[in-house]
Amino acid sequence: MSRAHRHPRSTTRPRARRGEGERLREEILEAAERLLIETGNEDAVSIRGIAEAVGVSPPAIYLHFPDKETLVFAVCERQFEWFDLYMEDAARDIDDPIEELRARGRAYVRFGLEHPESYRIMFMGRSTMDPQRRDIVAKAGVDAFGHLVEAVERARAAGRLRDDGSSVDAALWIWTGVHGLTSLLISTAAFPLPDRDELVRRNCALLLRALEQR
Amino acid sequence: MSRAHRHPRSTTRPRARRGEGERLREEILEAAERLLIETGNEDAVSIRGIAEAVGVSPPAIYLHFPDKETLVFAVCERQFEWFDLYMEDAARDIDDPIEELRARGRAYVRFGLEHPESYRIMFMGRSTMDPQRRDIVAKAGVDAFGHLVEAVERARAAGRLRDDGSSVDAALWIWTGVHGLTSLLISTAAFPLPDRDELVRRNCALLLRALEQR
DNA sequence: TGTACATCAGTGAACGCGCGTTCACTGATGTAC
DNA sequence: TGTACATCAGTGAACGCGCGTTCACTGATGTAC
Numbered sequence A, B: 001m002s003r004a005h006r007h008p009r010s011t012t013r014p015r016a017r018r019g020e021g022e023r024l025r026e027e028i029l030e031a032a033e034r035l036l037i038e039t040g041n042e043d044a045v046s047i048r049g050i051a052e053a054v055g056v057s058p059p060a061i062y063l064h065f066p067d068k069e070t071l072v073f074a075v076c077e078r079q080f081e082w083f084d085l086y087m088e089d090a091a092r093d094i095d096d097p098i099e100e101l102r103a104r105g106r107a108y109v110r111f112g113l114e115h116p117e118s119y120r121i122m123f124m125g126r127s128t129m130d131p132q133r134r135d136i137v138a139k140a141g142v143d144a145f146g147h148l149v150e151a152v153e154r155a156r157a158a159g160r161l162r163d164d165g166s167s168v169d170a171a172l173w174i175w176t177g178v179h180g181l182t183s184l185l186i187s188t189a190a191f192p193l194p195d196r197d198e199l200v201r202r203n204c205a206l207l208l209r210a211l212e213q214r
Numbered sequence C, D: 001t002g003t004a005c006a007t008c009a010g011t012g013a014a015c016g017c018g019c020g021t022t023c024a025c026t027g028a029t030g031t032a033c
Helices: A022-039 A047-054 A068-091 A097-114 A116-123 A131-137 A139-157 A167-187 A196-209 B022-039 B047-054 B068-091 B097-114 B116-123 B131-137 B139-157 B167-187 B196-209
Strands: none
Touching (some): A022 A116, A047 A068, A068 A116, A097 A196, A116 A167, A139 A167, A167 A196, A167 B167, A167 B196, A196 B167, B022 B068, B068 B097, B068 B116, B068 B131, B068 B139, B097 B139, B097 B167, B097 B196, B116 B167, B131 B139, B139 B167, B167 B196
16 A cells, blocks of 8 residues: 555655756765764765765765765865865955954864864864875865965065064964864863853964064 | 684683672773774774774673773773873973973874874864763863963963963963864874974974063 | 667665674682581 | 582673665666668
8 A cells, every 4th residue: 555655765856867967966965065064973974874865865876976985085175175265255355464364264263163074074084095085185275275375475575474484384383273273172072161252362363473573 | 623613702811710800891991992092093992893802702891881982981081191191291300381381282292193093082072972971081181281271370470471361371372282283283194294393393382482471 | 750779867675794782691710508 | 528509700692773885677768760
């Protein structure tokens, strides 16, 4: 009686028409990203889970990705691109180079707190990928760092920063600083940290003060 | 022919004598810790894996721990205690309070690089434990932070630090700073970071310079 | 305009795996009489 | 000094689960003649 009309998936998805098979690829990537962000747990991103979210059977994933690893890499790549855009957006239209650095720093922390699982994947993961693949995936991350270095160089050209150390050194200093704050805020609910906003403000101020021309 | 004499475990362990059952508890904790550090992978710490490492059957674990969660917590607790000892050891016998802070900072990074999996568990994990249990586990971590605060207070009492912000603020500044460096060094083999030692030296110097009385 | 056919976009069932955990048991060790 | 017995420190086999992945298939869609 009920045998013929039962469906295992809650969302049924119309089969794509001829030539539109590539659309599923996009939907898979979006679902994987969404699962990651919604559940806040990398383990929820299983092939089966993604398939269910898309409204498709698990083997259908393999029509577009040879294995899970490749799929995860593709997701990572998108995360990095998204992150780079987010940072560039925060820095846009700010003329004062020190203020731009401050805006970048605070946007960095904000991104991490708004998208903790993305942040984990990008900056707190175990880098188990083979180096070649890793470089491709992290390209947007390297780009984002490059943008920070350029911002430092603008500040330096304007005579606003001290001259000891290179621009890359200064950018690394800022990066490690905001990363420390971000990742502690994400991870250590165990420790009684004081007011979050005030902490971010203070840390960014100190980070810049250590670099500024006095 | 070979049926009767096959043994599934490579290491056979003599059964403890009456009243010495508690010894196994200790061995389990040590094996769990060792697996974590040797393999560098939290997933290798399965009940079955630990049992094999100890030379015992999986159910034997349950004679001492009600479930895996409790076992993992017990391991965490030891990590934190170990970490606190490591830091206190690094700070011992240093008279100059600024130099003590510097020694603490560099020891922190060193600990993280020497024991990356321990570090991950303590400071980079997803805090899924219930708050009550978490507080117990992290007690040694909170103690360690307290020791840092005290070191800051000594430096302040000696008139070596600026007076803006509290000692806890200053300790947090140092903590987020060294954590940022440590966790990036652990995680991001993807990014071409420059010379490690030089980076640590420079970051610690800048961290302190931001606090020092000028 | 009709029809045989290739192809595309999937499906359903099953595979072997390792996991945490449970259950009924066993055999050596110490103890009471 | 000998022996029945309780207890301690485990074992072996099995459970159900979710996982990534494979395989043989199906049925709608477009195309060639």
